[in-house]
Amino acid sequence: MTNNFSKTILDNLTTALVGLDSDLNIVYTNLAFEMLFDLSAKRALGISVQQLPLVEDRLMQLVKDVQSSGEPHTEWALELNLISGKRAIVDCSVTELEQEGKTQLIIELHQVDQHLKLANDEQRQEKVNSAKMLVRNLAHEIKNPLGGLRGAAQLLQREQTDPNLNEYTEIIVEEADRLSNLVNQLLGPNKPPEKRWINVHQVLERLVKLVTAEGLQKIDLVRDYDPSLPEVFVDHDQLFQACLNIVNNAIQAMGEKGTLTFRTRVCRNQVVASNTHALMVRLEISDTGSGIDPEIIDKIFLPMVTSRAQGTGLGLSISQALVDQQGGKIECKSRPGDTVFSILLPISSSQEGGDHAFQ
Ligand SMILES: Nc1ncnc2c1ncn2[C@@H]1O[C@H](COP(=O)(O)OP(=O)(O)O)[C@@H](O)[C@H]1O
Ligand SMILES: [Mg+2]
Incomplete structure (x- = not known):
């Protein structure tokens, strides 16, 4: 595998990678890092990881723990405050490497907020859907007897001769219409779309x-x-x-x-x-x-x-x-x-x- 090919692979990862030397200075970043942190490799290389204004305490603690124990470690769902003002939630792994007698650290940051957001969206949508189903069923149950009620009031209107009582049957018909209108709205669009x-x-x-x-x-x-x-x-x-x-x-x-x-x-x-x-x-x-x-x-x-x-x-x-x-x-x-x-x-x-x- 040529160096170029390895670089292409590393730059196409969706995980942000940062390499640190034993003094915790940044010696390597891939493209996903530049995009996540909105910081070019040029500006990042050579500076201490602690100088990144966005690195939160838990991440620094993780780096120090791995440095002192030599054991790799992962923290889930770390929140980073980025320069852009945005926040990102990442799973973060830190691993220590020995190369030519020197100790180096690799930080992997995998952004997970998209997944969390999707899971939340899905949960919320499920709740909305079941509540909507309940309302639709209820609306159907109301719609049928309402038709009967309106029909019966109209029959009564025709049958009875006392004009003073007409007022009452009119109220029944009007209110049934109002309710029926509401029920139709609750049932949602009743026409298939003409796209x-x-x-x-x-x-x-x-x-x-x-x-x-x-x-x-x-x-x-x-x-x-x-x-x-x-x-x-x-x-x-x-x-x-x-x-x-x-x-x-x-x-x-x-x-x-x-x-x-x-x-x-x-x-x-x-x-x-x-x-x-x-x-x-x-x-x-x-x-x-x-x-x-x-x-x-x-x-x-x-x-x-x-x-x-x-x-x-x-x-x-x-x-x-x-x-x-x-x-x-x-x-x-x-x-x-x-x-x-x-x-x-x-x-x-x-x-x-x-x-x-x-x-
Ligand atoms: N642009 C908005 N700004 C503030 N509140 C809003 C806005 N849009 C919707 N809402 C809130 O959502 C509620 C539901 O809206 P809607 O379903 O249209 O019902 P309605 O307008 O009859 O209250 C509103 O009562 C209001 O509290
Ligand atoms: Mg409204």
Whole structure:
């Protein structure tokens, strides 16, 4: 094996590698290290590992333990604070090597936060799915007798001759209709999507028109579009409805004034319902409003979860069902002043969501 070939292999590992001499100075880094730490090999070589501003105490302790005992050691799920302000969770192994009479140490850092995030996402999704199933079953149970109730009230209306009693039967019919409307919303989209290739900017521009037509002068609208965005294969109206519910919430959360931002990007290697997509379109709707109440943030996609007195708690549950139908997914991040809903859509026409897109 040539040196070049070994270097190519080491640079293509997803594990970040750092080599240290006996004084704990960095003597080797691979490409994964440079990417994880956002630090070029040029700047890293020769400096002491302790000088890396991002190395946390547990990692240094691990290095010292291995140095004094000579035994290899691994720590799971170490949290690193990176220069970029981001955090990374890594499994970290430190091994001591003897080479030409000199002691060297190798640190391996394997980033695991993607896996942890996926596991959490899956758990959360399972909970949401079972709660949704419960609500759907309940809605079905209510729907049938409701039809009977309405029919019987109409019969009664025709049969009885006293006009004073009409008022009561009318109330029964009206309330049955109101309940039936609610139950239909709880049951979710009842039409299969009519998918075609569209540019998501068409959907966003329709939303822009609607927001501006409503005369919300104090809401600034920012468009941050990727003009080279590929088309997606979705139902235009269903995607529009999904976004509209999110935009309505954003406007309500901002109250008098704020900034509403529509951002589009391409993103790579995303997992949706166990399918990995090499490429997806990410459509973000963000607002500078109050932020989502932390008490309900894990539940906002469930039907009937609302913090508003007049709210039905159905908007986001409907949005999620509609986006699911397109083979995509919705994510949400929020802190006061910065709430972002992201809709990920597959760039593929396959019904399952396009696992073949993964090359
Ligand atoms: N952009 C947002 N900013 C703050 N809170 C939000 C935002 N979007 C949703 N929420 C929270 O999620 C809840 C559920 O939203 P939704 O399903 O649309 O129901 P509703 O609008 O009827 O309350 C809202 O009541 C609100 O508490
Ligand atoms: Mg809403």
